[in-house]
Amino acid sequence: MSFTWPLDPRDLFVERYPQMTLGLPAGEVDAVRAAVTVMWPDRPGGWVHEWSALAARHAAAGRHREAAQAYGWAKFPSLADGPKRTALARQVEQYVLAAPGFPVEFERRVLAVPHRGGEAAVPVHLMAAPGLPADAPLVLASGGVDSWKTDLHGMWEQLAFALPARLLLFDLPGTGESAHLPMTPHGGDEVIAALVAFARAAGNGKVGHFGISMGGYYSARTGLTGAVDASVVLGGPVERAFAPGRGFAFGMDGIVGNALGFDTAPTRAELDAAFAGFDLRPLLDRDANGPMLVVNGTEDVHVPQDDTLVFEGRRDTRVELIPDTGHCAVSRFGEAMALIAPWLKDTLAA
Template identity: 50%
Template sequence: MSYEFPVDAAALYGERRPQFVNQGLPAADLDEAMSRVGDVWSDQPGGWTREFSDLAARYADAGEHYLSALAFGVARFPTLADEAKRQAMTLQIEQYAKAAPTFPVAFERRVLDIPYLGGTTPVPVHILSASAERSARPVVILSGGLDTWKVDMHAMAVAFVQTADVAVMAFDHPGTGETAAPLDGHALDVIDGLIAAARELGDGRVAHAGFSFGANLSGSSGLRGVVDAAIDLGGPMVASFTPANFEHLMFGMRDIAGNAFGFDAIPTLEQLMAAVKPFDRTDLLSQDANCPMLVVNGADDVHVVREDTLVFEGRRDTEVHLIPDTGHCAASKLPEVVALMAEWLRARLV
């Protein structure tokens, strides 16, 4: 289920441009395509999906398949609310697979059948590693957020492989991308299934790294102590899940969340508060079972309040960084934050 919602295209682009650039897309190409965009949902000339899909097609025609995959990721952004955006995601996956032979690391795509509600649910994953032999390495399971998915996380995954000497299993968390399971109170069942699969893939040690809402899930893994290390990059945990914060969310984030939670029309505030209730981690934060954790966010995040980062200060085995002069997930300083995370993983998983 999904729905379209009012959002200013220029404002949305302005907020996410640093993220798109830091993923690897040339700023000049992005800006040139965006100069023609007037509507997020139209697939006609001047529509977000059409203009960024055309950019992606130009990259594909030039044999630049990785750039094409990234551009299709912009085209399908921020939600799969119509057929054109769903098609853009399909083309993103296709172009990413075509680009794989050029990656500086080994790549494999699998569809895992994860135990779920008495049966199984399929979860496509991308596995990156220094070589096809992974049995001697720890595995990091990695997901993005409500609108940033596994292909978009490629540069981070490669940095982890190359710096931390780990394998990475990238996935779309429940409610997003290619993962069929919804984002609800059973989401951690999917995460636990992925952790179990990752333990079989490598040397038995598993870390969980998450970006944005994915960091709510990685933070939960860390607080529960079900992994050997956990990274929370910009995760909402408690204080962000209030009516006041949701009422003031900017750049369409309230409805991006509504789509991920499975609504088929703009939900009421009360409906959203019920949907986020399973992700309030107050109970986990009151416990003392956590594994080593790294918690990072930008000090100027307009989506996730500072308290959801600072609440981790003073916990044992926990390192906290609130990065100045940057916003959600420190997107404008992502290269230095990725380096910080990779070095931290290496130190914890030697």
């Protein structure tokens, strides 16, 4: 199920330009920005058309990593229609072609995980610094509702080199290559519990979980329940973000609505009803958490500051708000990673 919704592409360039230019030259991003005039039509001037044209040029020149990045923006921000799903398939194809040139060890697998009484296929990527022993810890890692495992490759490489651990990268249910699974609090739990079990068996038994944005919601769940040995929550919504009547900026209502499985744009009441089960207050009221690091920027327009500060004073929990930056501290991401990587390394070694 999926739907399109009114969305001005100029707003997306305003919000995401710093992220776009992390993986592609600014001149190329600027050229696409100048060419795009509409969001959904697959024609010249359309978002998916112009980003895909850039990707195809990179692919033809053998620059598969850049092609994967550009196709990643072509399918952004949601798999709301056929052209977006085609762009995702081409992104995966180009990413796999680029993999032999990665400076890290890389393996793509499709895991069969228990889901609703049956099995579901979940594509994952395993990544590590070259020569890492097989019995190293594993760290589950994911992005959020619109930035997925393949989109964030540069960051995962950086983290892989910083950690004596293997990364297990996956897309959240309702997103990316896991879009066939519904995004629900407990449905996501079932998938992630299976990934945690796989990680414990595949390494030395120690497992971390690093979640970004909505991924941080799920890493907050595994941290608060003590299901993992180290939990990092970067910009994760946990309580106030799900309050009734609260809206989203930059088209996020439509992005989240697609991830939740709606087939038409949800009303505010429908979103409120869907979010009712996400509130982590019942887990916050318990004292069962494992070691946690909770980080965000002070100027987040998506996640209220209270959803970070609510963790202050908990045992085995460190809270960091980075000033003068927004959601997930993206404009000061180096500072966030300078906190996260050493904390994960030390906590998993303890």
